[in-house]
Amino acid sequence: MFADLHLHTHFSDGTYSPEKVVESGREHGLSILALTDHDTLEGCARAAAACAAAGLEFITGAELTAEQGGHEVHLLAYFVATDHPRLSREMAKFQAVRQDRIREMVFRLNRINIPLEAAAVFALANCNAPGRPHVARALVSAGHCRTLDEAFERYLKKHRPAWVPKYRMSAAHAIELVHEAGGLAVMAHPGLNRSDEVIAPMAEAGLDGLECFHSRHSTMQMEQYLALAEGLNLLVTGGSDCHGESKGRPLIGSIKPPSDYVARMKQRLAARARPGPAAHATAA
Ligand code: AMP
Ligand code: FE
Ligand code: FE
Numbered sequence: 001m002f003a004d005l006h007l008h009t010h011f012s013d014g015t016y017s018p019e020k021v022v023e024s025g026r027e028h029g030l031s032i033l034a035l036t037d038h039d040t041l042e043g044c045a046r047a048a049a050a051c052a053a054a055g056l057e058f059i060t061g062a063e064l065t066a067e068q069g070g071h072e073v074h075l076l077a078y079f080v081a082t083d084h085p086r087l088s089r090e091m092a093k094f095q096a097v098r099q100d101r102i103r104e105m106v107f108r109l110n111r112i113n114i115p116l117e118a119a120a121v122f123a124l125a126n127c128n129a130p131g132r133p134h135v136a137r138a139l140v141s142a143g144h145c146r147t148l149d150e151a152f153e154r155y156l157k158k159h160r161p162a163w164v165p166k167y168r169m170s171a172a173h174a175i176e177l178v179h180e181a182g183g184l185a186v187m188a189h190p191g192l193n194r195s196d197e198v199i200a201p202m203a204e205a206g207l208d209g210l211e212c213f214h215s216r217h218s219t220m221q222m223e224q225y226l227a228l229a230e231g232l233n234l235l236v237t238g239g240s241d242c243h244g245e246s247k248g249r250p251l252i253g254s255i256k257p258p259s260d261y262v263a264r265m266k267q268r269l270a271a272r273a274r275p276g277p278a279a280h281a282t283a284a
């Protein structure tokens with residue numbers, strides 16, 4: 001039994017529908033799937049229904065943008081309640097900020113004589129949590145760039161002319177919010193951050209796990225993060241970070257952590273729900 005706990009849909013910057021993600025997951029022999037769209041849980045109900053119909057297990061999730069020690073970190077929120085009022089409010093705020101950021105990116109592109117319209121980006125994105133990949137797609141479809149990579153390299157990467165920083169909550173705040181919504185907080189793709197010093201303070205703040213298995217981690221990074229997770233008593237998770245067709249070939253099926261890791265996540269949640277000292281006695 002294998003899982004993929006990092007999957008995006010068109011509710012953020014993926015290209016697949018929730019149903020298509022589930023269908024692909026089943027084709028790749030996966031038994032447990034989690035959606036982790038950026039700043040939204042909107043795809044979860046449909047993915048849960050598709051998983052139920054296909055006989056797969058579904059885990060609710062989202063990928064939140066947070067900040068630790070001046071670095072942007074992505075926090076995966078698993079098992080959260082989709083109707084939690086405070087989490088819903090915070091995500092609505094993130095979505096509004098993402099939409100304002102699109103307008104600002106377009107403004108900056110216009111300033112360097114690239115005549116893109118925000119409306120075109122929103123129409124193409126057709127979701128509440130638009131991001132840079134949508135601007136990149138709009139630049140490609142209007143003929144201003146040949147590829148998405150070129151759009152990022154020339155305009156959208158950090159310190160390029162249309163780059164706009166993203167609003168982020170502190171990691172401690174995000175972790176606390178995820179816990180309040182009944183979930184587990186896991187640091188996504190630590191290997192892409194190149195700032196391992198942020199991990200221990202987040203563990204101190206209640207971080208539950210580390211995404212050791214990720215499609216862009218080398219074997220060496222994977223081993224290094226497995227050791228780090230063990231040392232800090234963090235859960236181990238993994239996923240492909242598949243965005244459908246938006247970044248070349250679909251990555252689903254490339255990372256398949258065994259379901260034991262999911263069992264350990266559930267154990268930690270159950271231990272937290274139990275009052276008393278047992279709540280502190282979970283092994284990673
Ligand atoms: P945002 O959340 O708006 O800052 O956009 C971040 C998203 O852009 C993440 O899903 C990244 O993986 C994606 N991204 C970053 N660089 C590239 C690239 N060169 N080509 C395509 N997508 C990228
Ligand atoms: Fe993304
Ligand atoms: Fe991420």
Ligand code: ZN
Pocket residue numbers: 006008036063241
């Ligand atoms: Zn992701």
